Amino acid sequence: MAESVLADHPPDTVTGFADLVRRHQSMVFSIALHFLADRSAAEELAQDVFLQLHANLPALKSEGHVTFWLRKVTAHRCIDYKRRRKLPQVSLEEVAEPSAPAPAWDPLFERKLRHVIASLPAKARLIVILRYQEDLGSEDIAEALSIPVATVKSHLRRSLALLREKLVRSMGEVTI
Amino acid sequence: MTHPDLNQIEKQLKNALRRQNAPADFAEQVLARLAAHNSIPQVRRDPRWSIFTQPLVRWTAISATATCLVIGGIHYRSLRRERAKGEAAKQQLMLALRIAGSKLQLAKAKVNEINATQTANRSRSEEE
Secondary structure, three states: OHHHHHHHOOOOOHHHHHHHHHHHHHHHHHHHHHHOOOOHHHHHHHHHHHHHHHHHHHHHHOHHHHHHHHHHHHHHHHHHHHHHHHHOOOOOHHHOOOOOOOOOOHHHHHHHHHHHHHOOHHHHHHHHHHHHHOOOOOHHHHHOOOHHHHHHHHHHHHHHHHHHHHHHHHHOOOOE | OOOOOHHHHHHHHHHHHOOOOOOOOHHHHHHHHHHHHHHHHOOOOOOHHHHHHHHHHHHHHHHHHHHHHHHHHHHHHHHHHHHHHHHHHHHHHHHHHHHHHHHHHHHHHHHHHHHHHHHHHHHHHHHH
């Protein structure tokens, strides 16, 4: 099934490659956007990933392989981007306190949560993004980032504890 | 519930980190960049020079060239020094020859003068 998608729309043709980009653009763009928190930088990084994909097409045999490759390359490019540009790290103390209670879905609360995510160290942030945006298991994240599964698990545990602590601290006795 | 428990936080995380739509013309932008990238003529390297793309070979070639330049420079300097010495010796020889020539001229003039005086004396005594 996965192979047939590539076979039906050979990505070495312009329309085939455009289809391939459209199928995966939201995933690649969202990983970059959630990591960088900057739309134009995320767009540029995502475009770079697809240009690299085009150069590597002969080595990719199936849709699943393409998805895995795209996640891996996007993650590595995000880390590289941060290393090169030295993105300002937002400390937890700098995160603004919400003034109102957070209902089940609150854009302000969501913004705050994203801000707290942005305060995580790069690798931990990427792990959280792959876990909750892409719904990947620890093994898949470990494979995509080329790190041990135990490291992924400990990063996730620590990140969740940190996020919970910060949210509790900022919301007091507020129900979410 | 008074505090966000982990399940609640996980739900909120999934919600906050849901996929976002890429800009509407994203694929077209990628294709445009791809076309621009492919239209740039790639520099074709002569395969004979491709060996120099290997770092070890490249650095060996650079070192060999630098060594040759240094040795050549030293050799050229010693050649110039030898040539300068030769020029100085030639100048000295020329000066010595010039001095010797002028001394010979003086001696010849003296001899001529003595000869002339003697001839004049001899003819005067014959007349007397």
